[in-house]
Amino acid sequence: MQTYIVYTGNSRKDETSSLLHCKNLLQQVTVDSEPKFIIHHYKRSFNGFVAKLTKAEADKMAELDGVVSIFPDKKRSLLTTKSWDFIVIDTGIWPESNSFNDEGFSPPPSKWKGICQTYNFTCNNKIIGARYYGISFNDVGSPRDYVGHGTHVASTAAGNIVSQASMLGLGHGTSRGGVPSARIAVYKVFRSSACDASNILSAFDDAIADRVDMLSVSIGGEIENHHSIFKDPLSIGSFHAMKNGVLTVFAAGNDGPQPTSLDNFSPWSIVVGAGTIERKFGISINIFDLSGNMYPIIYAGDAPNTQAGFNGHKSKFCSLNSLNSLLVKGKIVLCKGHIGSQEAFRAGAIGVLTQGQISRDTAFSFPLPGCYLRTKDAKKIHKYIYSTRTPTATIFKTTESENTLTPVVASFSARGPSIVTPDILKG
Known part of the structure; x- marks a missing residue:
């Protein structure tokens, strides 16, 4: 069944x-x-x-x-796009953010037929509607965003002008959405990183009837349905939106850079790829400052949590619960793979070095001082660790620089053409 x-x-x-x-x-x-x-x-x-x-x-x-x-x-996954829209189908929204203050906004237009499901949530003249679909065992029934993705997408589309904004202390400046004067309605279909296709269709069904103007949908499609548009809930929903004069903007997807890698492909929608910004932060973001102090550095393969059944061959990847806290605490840990920051943090490390990140135009942050390394650089550090009895290291805080090549399509962004309609430009 x-x-x-x-x-x-x-x-x-x-x-x-x-x-x-x-x-x-x-x-x-x-x-x-x-x-x-x-x-x-x-x-x-x-x-x-x-x-x-x-x-x-x-x-x-x-x-x-x-x-x-x-x-x-089936389940669908989250994506991100930079569309300038009116309504967002995503993980919800955090209404207290300055991006959604309603100062200066008049009451909602008379054509608006939506509602605000207000448990643990308050709408205003900026966020004029909010619904949620499905309730999981670890989530309350509310349009509130506990993931952050929907808030990010909504502020990118229609966030207010906010001065003195930054990303964890980096990139200081003024933030604003594409159309700060636009209103927002939110349809929460995600609880974490995935949602049911049936909830997506429910959101489309309501949003169209609520009389939205545009739809921003940063949700991944399903590759096996790329030859059957009407077995794809995103295509079905956007088709009926189009019939009612509502434009849908989809995210292209994160499976690039190979051709025909689009997650979304319906000919009646706009598909937006990911692009670079005018600032560079490297391939990792470290907001912590060790002030140049040197700390012992250890290879994760030399610190296995043997009591939990791990050996050095497994602990070198810094997978969950694989590190011995007694050997790692207060040290910088060199991990073999591109994961490891969470485990290093759990084990009490002062810092973490990971490697193997493929794309160099995507930056990730860590819960402790950390840095992504190119594989060849990681090999040099690994060699250094065994070249001395007391290897030490430090991790510097990230600095930003100007990206003179922007804007270009990000390496991970999916590309067209669409398999279904190759004659229509997508991605």
Whole structure:
């Protein structure tokens, strides 16, 4: 038994007839005495439903008149785009941010039909609507953003002008979204880094009926559906948005730089790739200052947590719980792979060095003093550690510099053309 989305187009204009049609379809495929239930009914902007079916029942459903497509309710991943939009389908929003202060904004326009689900959350004349979909065991029912991705995307699209902004003390300046005067409505479909396709369609269904002007959707598509647009919930939702005069802007995806690597591809939407900015921070961001003080440095392969069953071959990658705190505490740790900062932090290290980061136009931060190294540089440090009885090192705070080559497409950004519509420019 699996959860499926059954898409029936837009043939029923009223909720009652649409629901009866869906129930009739469900009854036609039921092959046992156990009743079937509609988990969710799409009714405001297009028609369809969600239900648990066996594979045989799903195959039978696909053959029925009135069924456009049927596909499993699978998880989708987060992406990021720089679209200048009105409404964001993402992880929610943090309303107290200065980017969303409503000073100077008039009440919402009379055409607005949306709502604000206000548990642990307050809308204003800037954030005029907020909904959430699905509740996980570790999350409260609220449009509030506990991940940060939705807040980031919303502020990029329509954040207010905020002076004296910085990223962990770097990049000081004034931040602003593409259209600071725009209002925002938020549709929270994510709890962490993934969400159900059925919740995405629910958000589209509501957003279109709520009378939004534009949609910003930074959600990854599914590669196996690239040849079947109407088995892709993002394409279905954006199609009905287009029919109602609402433009959808998708993120291209993070699977570049190879051609035809787009996550999103529907011909009726805009797809935006990732680009570089005017400042460079290297491939890691260290906001901590060791003030030039030297500390002992140790190779992670020499500090295995043997009590937890790890040996040096495993601990060198600094995977979770692999390091011996007694050997690591107060030292800088050299890890073999590109992960390791969380484990080094847990084990009490003063700093961490990781290696193997492929793209050099993406910077990551650490919970402790840290730095990404090129593989050849990491080999030199590894050699140094064994060249002396008391190897020491320090890690300097990140400095920023001007990026004279901006703007260019980021190395990880997905590229077109679209497999479905190669004659239409995407990515």
